[in-house]
Amino acid sequence: MKKRALITGITGQDGSYLAELLLAKDYDVIGMVRRTSTVNYERIAHIQDRITFAPGDLLDEASLIEVLREHRPDEVYNLAAQSFVQTSFSQPVLTGETTALGVTRLLDAIRIVDPDVRFYQASSSEMFGKVVEVPQRETTPLYPRSPYGVAKVYGHWITINYRESYGLHASSGMLFNHESPRRGLEFVTRKISHGVAQIKLGRESELRLGNLEAQRDWGFAGDYVEAMWAMLQRDEPDDYVVATGETHSVREFCEIAFSHVGLDYDDHVVVDERFMRPAEVDLLVGDPGKARTVLGWEPQVSFRQLVEMMVDADLALLRGDLNDLSHP
Numbered sequence: 001m002k003k004r005a006l007i008t009g010i011t012g013q014d015g016s017y018l019a020e021l022l023l024a025k026d027y028d029v030i031g032m033v034r035r036t037s038t039v040n041y042e043r044i045a046h047i048q049d050r051i052t053f054a055p056g057d058l059l060d061e062a063s064l065i066e067v068l069r070e071h072r073p074d075e076v077y078n079l080a081a082q083s084f085v086q087t088s089f090s091q092p093v094l095t096g097e098t099t100a101l102g103v104t105r106l107l108d109a110i111r112i113v114d115p116d117v118r119f120y121q122a123s124s125s126e127m128f129g130k131v132v133e134v135p136q137r138e139t140t141p142l143y144p145r146s147p148y149g150v151a152k153v154y155g156h157w158i159t160i161n162y163r164e165s166y167g168l169h170a171s172s173g174m175l176f177n178h179e180s181p182r183r184g185l186e187f188v189t190r191k192i193s194h195g196v197a198q199i200k201l202g203r204e205s206e207l208r209l210g211n212l213e214a215q216r217d218w219g220f221a222g223d224y225v226e227a228m229w230a231m232l233q234r235d236e237p238d239d240y241v242v243a244t245g246e247t248h249s250v251r252e253f254c255e256i257a258f259s260h261v262g263l264d265y266d267d268h269v270v271v272d273e274r275f276m277r278p279a280e281v282d283l284l285v286g287d288p289g290k291a292r293t294v295l296g297w298e299p300q301v302s303f304r305q306l307v308e309m310m311v312d313a314d315l316a317l318l319r320g321d322l323n324d325l326s327h328p
């Protein structure tokens with residue numbers, strides 16, 4: 001019998017890579033999509049005809065119950081969220097409804113429809129925020145620094161609570177930043193790679209950024225979805241940090257991205273207060289030891305390879321060599 005997986009957030013960066021991975025493993029893939037005024041399937045256009053789409057919204061529990069009743073998945077990957085930290089400061093209540101309470105709605109729908117479903121929650125390194133331990137591991141105390149981080153802490157703990165209260169096979173991936181050519185343009189890595197490509201092609205001259213000293217543990221999204229799948233194949237549900245174990249600053253990302261196309265970031269990057277946050281997460285670096293030992297997971301793409309892959313993809317996209325986001 002073919003396994004069946006439901007992915008919420010299938011139109012997002014991670015949803016597209018996870019759908020590719022599960023299709024390659026011969027799963028039936030059900031993608032939950034919310035109503036939008038225009039279709040936004042750019043990241044999954046190349047696999048769209050192999051996915052079954054199901055209408056639903058994390059804000060509406062009845063729609064989640066309906067999706068589960070109709071499609072009866074074996075595994076549910078909850079990737080949907082209001083995922084942009086900056087927006088969580090201007091829309092804290094919406095962020096809480098989606099990123100925090102949305103997890104409860106989905107867990108409750110699973111409890112009602114089929115408590116044997118295996119559940120993955122997309123937890124985040126933003127939960128560590130103002131870090132109290134370096135590197136951060138599964139047991140590091142949480143200290144979120146944004147409404148997004150606070151909402152993810154809620155989602156993380158409600159997942160643990162449903163596991164302990166109702167015996168659900170519910171696991172959390174505490175994933176550090178992961179990027180790709182399919183990353184949203186508002187996130188700093190893609191903003192830089194896209195900006196570099198625009199400048200290289202003579203369409204822009206400057207790139208306006210916020211805090212260049214922030215440090216992140218950046219990996220490749222295509223590697224990280226492998227860890228999500230591996231967690232749900234374990235007999236016992238659990239929580240895992242997924243990270244590279246290396247940290248780099250936004251400034252370093254700029255240096256490599258600009259120099260890859262023969263430019264100096266100092267000639268083009270302008271610091272702009274508008275992109276600073278009310279409270280910042282200064283340093284993140286994860287310890288992926290448990291994921292390595294228990295899941296056998298290892299990241300394959302290095303920091304430099306990631307930066308160069310993103311710049312090359314944006315150059316190709318802007319030159320018109322690519323017409324969708326199905327690469328790499």
Ligand code: NAP
Nearest residue numbers: 009011012013014057058079080081083122124175177178
């Ligand atoms: P993303 O590209 O922003 O995708 C978010 C997805 O959530 C989109 O498909 C979006 O649909 C969907 N969504 C938003 N609100 C929804 C709602 N009310 N109901 C149903 N769907 C909704 O995010 P990502 O980078 O792929 O991240 C995937 C998950 O991992 C998120 O939960 C994120 O918070 C978490 N995470 C990400 C990282 C990272 O570095 N990427 C690290 C740790 C954790 P539309 O296309 O319709 O907007």
Ligand code: F7E
Nearest residue numbers: 083085124125126176177186187188189209210211214275
């Ligand atoms: O910011 C700094 C900014 O928006 C990274 C989400 O996927 O990862 C992501 O959250 C850093 C911050 O990602 C700009 O201040 C400087 O320190 O790319 P970001 P994030 O906030 O780390 C976590 C793990 C998630 O879970 C989230 O869903 O870069 N920065 N200048 C800037 N950031 C942005 N966006 N734009 C700038 O101009």
